[in-house]
Amino acid sequence: MAVHAKMQAMVLDSPGMPLCLREIPLPVPGLNQILLQVHACGVCRTDLHIADGDLPNPKLPLILGHEIVGTVLAVGSQVTKFHPGDRVGVPWLGHTCGRCRYCLKGRENLCDYPGFTGYTRDGGFAEYTVADEKYTFPLPGSSSPIHAAPLLCAGLIGYRSYRMIGEDVEHLGIYGFGAAAHITTQVALYHGQKVYAFTAPGDLAAQKFALSLGAVWAGDSTSQPPALLDAAIIFAPVGSLIPAALAATAKGGVVVCGGIHMSLIPSFSYDILWGERVVRSVANLTRQDGEEFLALAPKVLIKTEVQPFPLEDANRALDLLRQGQIQGAAVLNIS
Numbered sequence: 001m002a003v004h005a006k007m008q009a010m011v012l013d014s015p016g017m018p019l020c021l022r023e024i025p026l027p028v029p030g031l032n033q034i035l036l037q038v039h040a041c042g043v044c045r046t047d048l049h050i051a052d053g054d055l056p057n058p059k060l061p062l063i064l065g066h067e068i069v070g071t072v073l074a075v076g077s078q079v080t081k082f083h084p085g086d087r088v089g090v091p092w093l094g095h096t097c098g099r100c101r102y103c104l105k106g107r108e109n110l111c112d113y114p115g116f117t118g119y120t121r122d123g124g125f126a127e128y129t130v131a132d133e134k135y136t137f138p139l140p141g142s143s144s145p146i147h148a149a150p151l152l153c154a155g156l157i158g159y160r161s162y163r164m165i166g167e168d169v170e171h172l173g174i175y176g177f178g179a180a181a182h183i184t185t186q187v188a189l190y191h192g193q194k195v196y197a198f199t200a201p202g203d204l205a206a207q208k209f210a211l212s213l214g215a216v217w218a219g220d221s222t223s224q225p226p227a228l229l230d231a232a233i234i235f236a237p238v239g240s241l242i243p244a245a246l247a248a249t250a251k252g253g254v255v256v257c258g259g260i261h262m263s264l265i266p267s268f269s270y271d272i273l274w275g276e277r278v279v280r281s282v283a284n285l286t287r288q289d290g291e292e293f294l295a296l297a298p299k300v301l302i303k304t305e306v307q308p309f310p311l312e313d314a315n316r317a318l319d320l321l322r323q324g325q326i327q328g329a330a331v332l333n334i335s
């Protein structure tokens with residue numbers, strides 16, 4: 001496979017500015033890195049938060065994108081896990097220090113000195129990228145790149161959030177029915193649970209989509225579900241959903257916040273938290289999350305609903321995501 005010396009990339013020069021299509025030199029893999037031809041890269045709400053300046057201190061200029069499906073073209077001299085021609089997936093967690101107290105306790109998602117794909121290092125909104133082999137997952141060569149891409153963040157963070165809801169959950173509420181929710185719903189149904197989908201008020205298209213995937217009920221986030229929830233996962237970046245979800249959740253239930261950023265949480269009465277209800281966040285992923293989820297995905301027969309865009313339309317994909325007009329997941333279909 002010929003490697004061109006230059007590549008097309010969508011570059012963020014400064015938060016708040018649209019991405020710019022630019023021809024730049026191909027990245028060179030370091031000793032432990034692989035060079036990938038990017039086939040597809042998902043567009044995640046976190047990309048939107050970085051582009052909008054909600055998350056501090058991104059690498060600049062930056063290539064966004066942390067749901068990368070590609071083929072290995074070249075490997076650094078110390079790479080042992082991958083070979084040219086391998087199909088791989090690159091997630092959000094791009095590096096950990098291996099030495100901080102979190103890494104040493106197997107909680108590398110909380111590493112004090114992490115590297116994140118498409119945030120503190122360049123990601124996949126480009127024809128080529130490099131990734132550290134240790135944080136890259138093998139994918140089946142037969143997988144469809146645009147359909148596999150959303151598994152690498154929406155799927156993974158959804159799975160980590162899902163793991164946090166605890167045991168004995170029959171009624172699971174999901175707030176915000178986008179990319180992560182549509183995958184997590186399939187995982188919950190596989191485990192025999194009932195899913196209640198909460199959308200932005202009046203978003204009938206998202207409610208219809210949730211019901212088509214097998215949710216037993218779908219409605220506005222301001223409404224009460226027909227049954228008390230045993231647990232809830234909030235994927236929408238809306239702080240007022242925390243008291244809303246607590247009010248809909250039974251005693252002892254967990255409300256898991258899966259997003260990386262949220263608007264301010266309004267104050268609320270202690271009685272909706274009382275009864276040993278728990279509110280918790282989920283941050284990043286561990287490599288073990290990735291391995292577990294990518295092994296589970298074929299058993300669940302997860303089908304991702306994707307809206308593909310060419311690389312140069314990344315700004316349009318981000319705008320539609322911002323406006324809540326993406327059904328399922330937006331994906332850049334690159335090569």
Ligand SMILES: [Zn+2]
Nearest residue numbers: 097100103111
């Ligand atoms: Zn660490």
Ligand SMILES: [Zn+2]
Nearest residue numbers: 044046153154
């Ligand atoms: Zn993401």
